[in-house]
Amino acid sequence: MTRKLTYGQAFNEAVRQAMAADDDIFCAGEDIGAFGGVFQTYAGLQAEFGERRVVDTPISEQAIIGLGVGAAASGLRPIVDIMFMDFLCVAFDQIVNQAAKIKYMFGGAATIPLTITTGGGAGLSAAAQHSQSLEALLCHIPGLKVVQPSNPYDAKGLMTACIREDNPTIMVLHKRLLGMQGEVPEEAYEIPLGKANILREGSDVTVVGWGRMANEALDAAEKLAAEGIDVEVIDPRTLQPFDTATVVESVRKTNRVVIVHEAVRFGGLGGEIAAQIQEEAFDYLDAPVARIAAPFSPVPFSPVLEQIYLPSADDIEDGIRGVLARPGV
């Protein structure tokens, strides 16, 4: 049965159902116990499963990830929360040098079924240290999987898949989507990691975007549909491993592509995706691959500046018009 849940509630339900089914799953993080997490994404879980399984930790990001790594190597299936994505930087050794590499370094002997959850993205005037989209840093590290849902249905299905994963996986919830409502099945279900979702089919241009930007892309597509411009919107859902095949197949059909992300443009995933597209579909392109992304600056505090900083449906619309302005071959 399906009913409406918010993005945050859908995530919470995935955790709750997984914990109810498997005692090896526990959660640990700052303020997630009695308080339920600063975004309430862990609300009610300690009341249901107790302090043994939903653990309030000190403000110690390295030790939180280390707790997860050591417990995972010991056979448990930890879910550890790092409140804001920016704070992953505090724990980067444990994420990059330990969690991601232990399996390989140990010749395959270790398995690290660790899920790291965190809140990413801008739009709350939370300024430069509570607003970043750092997925490119994570996707650069062999051994990690990186996921960002764009809607409530995906939040539940992808989180269920992350918990089931036998690899270290980082689930990035977008803070501005936490209240987004959508249809969510009551039963547990998984959305496979590494498979993109075509949110909207179209024939004139492909837009690739994830998290909140997937929704901005849909808004742009709806607006342009009134003009007879048929936009295909692809949400990769999983950023590492990236589903290049689905994007390339779409580009071979539309011959034009716009990639949009909230992270800064330089060194962002857009560059990597563009490179893969030109490697695999160069002869199909009628226009250079366009990137819509944040400028190379920290996220500003000022709401006025932040709005300028963030890519929007209008920016995506401009990008689409740009690639369509090029004559076809």
Place this chain on the structure above:
Amino acid sequence: MELSTEVQMDLHRRMVRIRLFEEAAGKLAEAAKLPGFLHLYVGQEAVASGVCAALTDADQITSTHRGHGHLVAKGGQFNEMMAELMAKSTGYNKGKGGSMHISNLDVGMLGANGIVGAGAPIAVGAGFADKYRGEGNVAVAFFGDGSTNIGAFHEAANMACALKLPVVFACENNEYGEFTAREKTMAITDIIDRAAGYGMPGVIVDGMDVVAVHEAATEAVARARRGDGPSLIEAKTYRYYNHHGVQNLGLKYRTDDEVAEWRERDPIFTFEEHLIANGTASRADIDAIWAELRADIETAIEFAEASPVPTADQLLVDVYTEMAPTATEVSA
């Protein structure tokens, strides 16, 4: 209380195994037969041996750059260890980890670690799993004096105490962090001064005295198993060789006289004198142990040298655990 003959001979055997493995590794490195870096444990044998003799196979340890000794003491086998140091596919890590990441989960050794201080948070996780399961197992974090200056150690120590986890923090204070003397990098002399800040007991032991280390470890492990939380053991010890490699004398950051002073208190030879004086073992018994273990080392070197290197198709194996397709997908 005098330890039983069996325990004393076990402690001795662990130390000799470490010494022989490390000296052999050093010679192989000099002969350019080991790729990469080598951090030798020689001089510190009493610490790993004394602590690991207090543990079961189900107890887990995390280690340091200088990790061979910990793995040997925890029950690691010479063949697979030597093969790993030689980067062979028969090594514990299939030739993908080497000296700095050598590990064997079957004996509860969660890896040497190339990042100073990084093992301590992982030991907290292992200890968390022990408490979660309630089977009475414990985790031990080995770390050097230098790593108590890095944030990961402080976070791990505080968290272990806050959550009252069965973790023993075993500090090997060998007086040098890499190539810099301890007194230049911290304003305290004793690492246990830090213990009170986390609310755990700390005890200093002579790290050249395997019995003293073992007794302190036995007490700390028992406390952890009882559910009374973490302890810090500081073993004052010394590494005979340089931070890495096989040079031992003529180093810029310490004197040869200092090395000689510590060597006079060699953990193995002083313990052997004790064993003989107490009638626990004869010189002939001890010589036979060395001879037996030397033969094992020779066998391990032959095994490692005869083993194949990894094949090219192993390059991308084990980056990820392969996942079976999910059975419960539902469509949107």
